[in-house]
Amino acid sequence: MTTNNKTKGAVTVVGLGAMGTALANAFLNANYTTTVWNRSPEKVSDMVVSGAKGSTTITEAVLASPLIVVCVLNYEVVYRIFDELDWSVLADRIVVNLTNGTPKQAREMAIFIEGKGAKGYVDGGIMAVPSLIGQKEAFLLYSGSKIGFEAYQSVLSALGAVKFLGTDAGIAALHDLALLSGMYGMFGGFLQATALIDSAQVPITEFTTSLLIPWLQAMTTAMPEMAAQIEVGNYVSKEANLAMQVAGGSLVDFSIAQGVKPDLLVAVELLMKQRVADGHGGDDFASLFELIRKKAASKTEVIP
Ligand SMILES: NC(=O)c1ccc[n+]([C@@H]2O[C@H](COP(=O)([O-])OP(=O)(O)OC[C@H]3O[C@@H](n4cnc5c(N)ncnc54)[C@H](OP(=O)(O)O)[C@@H]3O)[C@@H](O)[C@H]2O)c1
Structure with missing residues (x-):
């Protein structure tokens, strides 16, 4: 006291x-x-x-x-x-x-x-x-x-x-909601990954600590480069273009085949396919930003 x-x-x-x-x-x-x-x-x-x-x-x-x-x-x-x-x-x-x-x-x-x-x-x-x-x-x-x-x-x-x-006064709230959006995206990915693992009766805790967390931590190291691509508007891929990622098979179809609800993945996969269909298959994943950014959203149809 x-x-x-x-x-x-x-x-x-x-x-x-x-x-x-x-x-x-x-x-x-x-x-x-x-x-x-x-x-x-x-x-x-x-x-x-x-x-x-x-x-x-x-x-x-x-x-x-x-x-x-x-x-x-x-x-x-x-x-x-x-x-x-x-x-x-x-x-x-x-x-x-x-x-x-x-x-x-x-x-x-x-x-x-x-x-x-x-x-x-x-x-x-x-x-x-x-x-x-x-x-x-x-x-x-x-x-x-x-x-x-x-x-x-x-x-x-x-x-x-x-x-x-x-x-x-509004700028802190904007950053707060942006950070929460990042968090929910990450947790959504966590849930999808663990549901897939669980569909084969593999223990989730061990998968999470030994594989998922190291994988996600490694992937976050790509974000500064992705942010730089977005800022300059140049998405030309050097090692993992969208056409290759889409051709590799559908994570949505795989989830369905495993009996797992695919909803959390659907929006991302639709955006990837749209970007390839629009002729940007040689771009990196960061180029999806062009489909969701404010100026694009006001011009293009919002994907349901
Ligand atoms: N919890 C978190 O992890 C977390 C993290 C970041 C930000 N926040 C934010 O912090 C804020 C509070 O969250 P919390 O977790 O403390 O929520 P909470 O445990 O549900 O507490 C809600 C508070 O609001 C009061 N309240 C609700 N309705 C009211 C009313 N009609 N009139 C007067 N008081 C009322 C409650 O009073 P009573 O005690 O009388 O019900 C209580 O003090 C939220 O805006 C939340 O988004 C929370």
């Missing part, structure tokens, strides 16, 4: 779900006076046992600290909670909203919160699960009020490494 007269500063955490609780604990562990508010009061009581200060209203919670960190289910909930606030207490406060949302939601929230008198609004994306908060693997993305971020950067670093991406 922390003693308030020796703390480094004060922070309020709004929302004590799995993530909000982890955030509050990280602030406590870093010796910040931590005030908490949550819709369900029993979670506030639990945090008080851990050394936090409890508050029964959102106004009391905001009044307690110059830095307000919000982490609840979604933006609709953030608006609902702030609806109950006495706005006069928001003056001179920095609001850091770590609730997941879109860039548009973040920009609108910045206008709303700063319009209500806050000194600054910072939007953030948490690139970690709750158990990693405060650990070296965790990093968090921030954007919006530079003054607000810089004033509390050291406090926020108690949660994980900090990356400030600019004064556009």
Whole structure:
């Protein structure tokens, strides 16, 4: 438990779900006076046992600290909670909203919160699960009020490494959602691979640790080169062109033959075949970017 007269500063955490609780604990562990508010009061009581200060209203919670960190289910909930606030207490406060949302939601929230008198609004994306908060693997993305971020950067670093991406409140959310898209693509590949292995009753854990992880790690080393190809728009293949990859057989057909649902692979395979049919069989896999990028998506038919 922390003693308030020796703390480094004060922070309020709004929302004590799995993530909000982890955030509050990280602030406590870093010796910040931590005030908490949550819709369900029993979670506030639990945090008080851990050394936090409890508050029964959102106004009391905001009044307690110059830095307000919000982490609840979604933006609709953030608006609902702030609806109950006495706005006069928001003056001179920095609001850091770590609730997941879109860039548009973040920009609108910045206008709303700063319009209500806050000194600054910072939007953030948490690139970690709750158990990693405060650990070296965790990093968090921030954007919006530079003054607000810089004033509390050291406090926020108690949660994980900090990356400030600019004064556009929406840019952290864009990066967050892009990173999540990468993660879901990778996990989708993991599920497809393990379903294929499982279809032949091969143990999944051994396959995952001894083969799949080393394979995927090796493949990630190709990504900087792929990114460079995309940036210059030159995809001419030196060693593994699309025509060869498509001619090698259909992973979709193979999944079906194994009795495994192929849906996670269908979109990628259709794009590869389309690219070859369009006359780009000599290109690398990275050239599929041309079929999904924003300017192409607005001109071409979206593949169902
Ligand atoms: N968990 C993760 O791994 C993770 C990772 C990165 C980012 N995030 C993001 O962090 C945010 C919180 O996630 P979480 O895992 O903490 O979710 P969670 O465990 O489901 O907690 C949801 C929080 O929202 C509150 N809430 C829900 N509906 C409410 C309402 N109508 N009025 C007031 N409060 C309401 C809950 O209050 P009650 O306790 O009263 O229900 C609780 O504090 C989400 O935006 C999530 O996307 C989570």
